[in-house]
Each structure stands twice: as structure tokens, then as C-alpha cells.
Amino acid sequence: MPGTAGPGRRRELMSFVRRSSRLDKRLQKAWDAYASEYLLELPEYEHRELSIAPDFRFDAEFVKATWGDDHPLIVEIGTGQGENIVAAAQADPGTNFLALEVYKPGVAHALLKAGKYGLRNLRVCEVNAPDLMKAASDGLFAQVWTFFPDPWPKTKHHKRRIVQPALAAEVHRALQKGGVWRIATDIEDYALHVHEVMDGRDDFENTGDVTVSLPTEHVSKGTADMAARLPHADFTESGRFDGRVLTNFEKKGIEAGRVIHDFTYRAV
Structure with missing residues (x-):
């Protein structure tokens, strides 16, 4: 179960709840055709779903291999169906990209798109993103992207929101000096949450x-209509961010009248 701890470990609160991992025929065909080339499988920690073995x-060296x-x-933390990162990989063949996603149909969509365009610089990983950040060596990443995370x-x-102080510390450690963490949300309350987590830090x-x-x-969900009357x-x-394509998800948010909030935090 998500958040299940192994022997002697505290239960970790996860930023996701597993949905159905069932693939339709088209996505299963894509998985079968492209997983061997684009799916990055990492050694698992057997006591917690989608986690990485603590000694990995x-x-x-691993990246180059x-x-x-x-x-x-x-x-990219939370790639959805891969629309954004696939477009970025197409536009910038001199940069490598890694898409992290916890929902198998989203992973399959990303694999399908990568295979369709024959991308050589993209890998997709079905993994809990904080585990990947913890496993990463210092200064390994040029950028980290978190676009429209679960609100x-x-x-x-x-407390389940992915942007948290603990993740911020790991992202900072994994970023190159001067590297950036780009975040975007169309939820006003999440924008406030990002500011509360990030703006007071001395490492970003x-x-x-x-x-x-x-x-x-x-x-909260039932009191969102009160926001306009609160102190601002x-x-x-x-x-x-010019490097973020207008996905169907973002387009729906704009059509619903939501404001898009973009953030750029540079590692210092």
C-alpha cells in the first residue's frame, strides 16, 4: 500500500494515491513496443510502492550509461501524459530529459509519444519522485520541473502536496549551482502554498x-469561493515559461477562468 513502511521505518505520507494501473489495448501495445527503449527501471525498495532501493x-556514471x-x-516531476516533456525533448536534442510519473497510463502515454517521434534523449520512470531526488548525486540536474501538481x-x-520543505532540500542538493526549479499551478491556494514553502528559504x-x-x-475545497474576501x-x-507547451490540461484551466501561476527558483 502507498506509504507502507518497512521494518523499523516510520510510515511516510505520500503525495499520491494509486489509481487503476490497467492499460487499454492501445496503451498496452505502446508499452510492449517502447518500454524496452524508453522505460527506465530502477531497483525497487520492496516495502513501499514505487520507491527506490536505499542503496541505489x-x-x-549511471546517467551516462x-x-x-x-x-x-x-x-520533470509528474509528467502526466508526457505532452510537455516530449515537446521539450524534440525541441532540444542537446539536452537529456527524464519524466517521472506514478500513474501507469500516464507513463504509457509518454512512452507512446517518445516512440512516435523516435526520441533519443528521453527516458520515462514510474517512480515516487522524492525517492529519485534522494537517490540523485549532488549537482546532477540542470533543472527540475513540477507543472500542475495534484492540488x-x-x-x-x-500536507500531501508534493512541494514541501523536505523535497525542496533534496531538489536543491540535486541541482547544479544556478540550476532552477520551475513550478506552475492553476490553483490559487497552491500558489500561496508554494510561496510559503519556498520564499523564505536561503538556498533558493x-x-x-x-x-x-x-x-x-x-x-479548502468547500470554501474556495471565500478567497476573494480574504486579506491579500x-x-x-x-x-x-516559454519551454512549457500549452497542454490540454492547462487549456482547460484557462477556459475555466483560472489564473496560471509560474515560479522560477534558482539554487544558490
Whole structure:
């Protein structure tokens, strides 16, 4: 079960709940055709689903053996169906990309797209992202991307949000000096959460140049309509990241009237 601990280990709160891993015929065909080339399988920790064996190191030697070169590596936490990272890999063949996703149909979609375009610089991994960050060597990644993570809108579930102080510390350690963590959300309350986690840190610099007004108190799933009446303050965010394609998910958010919040945090 997600979050299950092994002997002598505390139960870890996970940022996801496993959904059905069943693939339809088209996605199963894609998995069978492309997994051997694009699916990155890492040694598992048997006591916790989608976790990595604690003695495994995701280091420069492993990266070079996997991708065949030492090009800069960008990691996307929560790739969805792979629309964004596949487009990025197509546009930038001189950079390597790693897509992390916990839902098997999303992984299969990413494999299908990678195979369709014959990409050589992309791998997809079905794994719990914080485990991958912990396994990574210091200064290994050029960038980390987290676009439209699960908002966990209920107040009691906010602690499950993927952007947390512990993950921020691991991302900072895994980033090259000057590397950036790019985050985007279309949920106003999640934007406030990101600011609370990230803006007070001395290991990241918020490099944004856009001023936005946000409520200074959190709302929950049933009280979101109260946000406009709460006290507001100005926060610094970034303009839209040019390297992020307009996915169907983001398009639906815009059509629903939600504002997109972009963040760029540079490792210092």
C-alpha cells in the first residue's frame, strides 16, 4: 500500500494515491513496443510502492550509461501524459530529459509519444519522485520541473502536496549551482502554498519579476469561493515559461477562468 513502511521505518505520507494501473489495448501495445527503449527501471525498495532501493545512487556514471552522453539533464516531476516533456525533448536534442510519473497510463502515454517521434534523449520512470531526488548525486540536474501538481484541495490533505520543505532540500542538493526549479499551478491556494514553502528559504532565490496578489489565508475545497474576501498581499512570480507547451490540461484551466501561476527558483 502507498506509504507502507518497512521494518523499523516510520510510515511516510505520500503525495499520491494509486489509481487503476490497467492499460487499454492501445496503451498496452505502446508499452510492449517502447518500454524496452524508453522505460527506465530502477531497483525497487520492496516495502513501499514505487520507491527506490536505499542503496541505489542515481549518479553521473549511471546517467551516462543510460543516455549515452553527459548532456545536461532536466527532470520533470509528474509528467502526466508526457505532452510537455516530449515537446521539450524534440525541441532540444542537446539536452537529456527524464519524466517521472506514478500513474501507469500516464507513463504509457509518454512512452507512446517518445516512440512516435523516435526520441533519443528521453527516458520515462514510474517512480515516487522524492525517492529519485534522494537517490540523485549532488549537482546532477540542470533543472527540475513540477507543472500542475495534484492540488489536494481539502485542508486536511494539504500536507500531501508534493512541494514541501523536505523535497525542496533534496531538489536543491540535486541541482547544479544556478540550476532552477520551475513550478506552475492553476490553483490559487497552491500558489500561496508554494510561496510559503519556498520564499523564505536561503538556498533558493525567487527570480520572478511579476507581481501577483494572493489571499494570505488558505481555503479548502468547500470554501474556495471565500478567497476573494480574504486579506491579500503581493507576491513575486514569473512570466509564463516559454519551454512549457500549452497542454490540454492547462487549456482547460484557462477556459475555466483560472489564473496560471509560474515560479522560477534558482539554487544558490
